[in-house]
Amino acid sequence: MGEAYVHPEVLVSADWVEAHQNDPKVRIVESDEDVLLYDMGHVPGAVKIDWQGDLQDQLIRDYIDAEKFAEICSRSGISNDTTVVFYGDKSNWWACYAFWAFKLFGHKDCRIMNGGRKLWVDQNRTQTKDVPKYPATEYKVAGADESAIRIFRDAVLEHSKAGKALLDVRSPKEFTGEKLHMEDYPQEGSLRGGHIPGAVSVPWSRAVNEDGTFKSVEELKAIYEGEVGLKSTDDVVAYCRIGERSSLTWFVLTYLLGYPKVRNYDGSWCEWGNLVRAPIAKGA
Structure with missing residues (x-):
């Protein structure tokens, strides 16, 4: 980390998390791809929020509504002025995804524990299987300008046609169209492989170190600005497969590099790869 971050x-x-485990103004949230990890052991005092079962609407492909979001916060002991610290597996993929979702509903103070679950475990820090119980709160959804951080397919098409900054953060073989999914993952329904025309391949993993922590500002700038040519004034859209990996890139560009206009296309390739007449490109 360090003072260089914006x-x-x-x-x-x-x-920091260890020092604030019992702070009533702080709530630690674990959000993992592997939903069983929390039960195997978690940061003492942490609550679990399932990115799919809790934050995703179970009938339509979208997020839950404001009322359900308020219920989740209430049962988790989260008030409007609570500092919510997210962490999870996969170098904080899903922690960033939950962070992004909380921002969609306008929660003010959201943070990420650098290194996520992996670093916590690797450093042999205390874990527990105890599930905490917090007094319910009266959470009121503040609301936010969703369009500031989220973008939908029609707008993505216009963004692509205009030649604006478009980052594909999937693996290189997903980008070229050789694969429809990540290595060792199930095929999630995309009929075609490739990428959105004009997109540049910048795998999400380039932003993190082997221990799960984020790279320094200097290293990140060398990638996104030195190699890719982004500028802080650019209108940037990031996408992946279902929006989880691209939420990490969104976090990096927005909070670690201070880019003011970055949006996550959570429809991503699962949507774009099935759209009738949606243009695609193949190869590097």
């Missing part, structure tokens, strides 16, 4: 308070260390 928003240093948003990325907190494991030490």
Whole structure:
């Protein structure tokens, strides 16, 4: 971490989390791809929020409504002024996804524990199987300008046609169209492989170190600005398969590099790869 970050308070260390485990103004949230991990052991005091079962509407492909979001916050002991710190597996993929979802509903103070679950475990920090119970709150959804951080397919098409910055953060073989999914993952319904025309391949994994922590600002700028040619004034759209990996890239560009206009296309390739007449490109 360090003072070089534009928003240093948003990325907190494991030490910081350990020091605030019993702080009533802080709520620690674990959000994983593997929903069984929390039950195997978690940061003491942490609650579990399932990115799919809790945050996703079970009938339509969208997020839950404001009323259900307020219920989740209430049962988790989260008030409007609570500092919510997210962490999880996969170098914080799903933690960033939950962070992004909370921002869609206008929660003000959201943070990410640098290194996520992996670093916490690797450092042999205390874990527990105890599930905490917090007094219910009266959470009121503040609301936010969804269009500031989220974009839909028609707007993505216009973005692509205009030649604006478009980042495909999937693996290289997904980008070229050789694969329809990540290695060792199930095929999730895309009929075609490839990428959105004009997109540049910048795999999400390039933004993190082997221990799960984020790379330094200097290293990140070398990738996104030195190699890709992004500028902080660019209108940037990131996408992946279902929006989870691209939420991590959105977090990096928005909070670690301070880009003011970055949007996540959570429809991503599962939607685009099935759209009738949607243009695609193949190869590098």
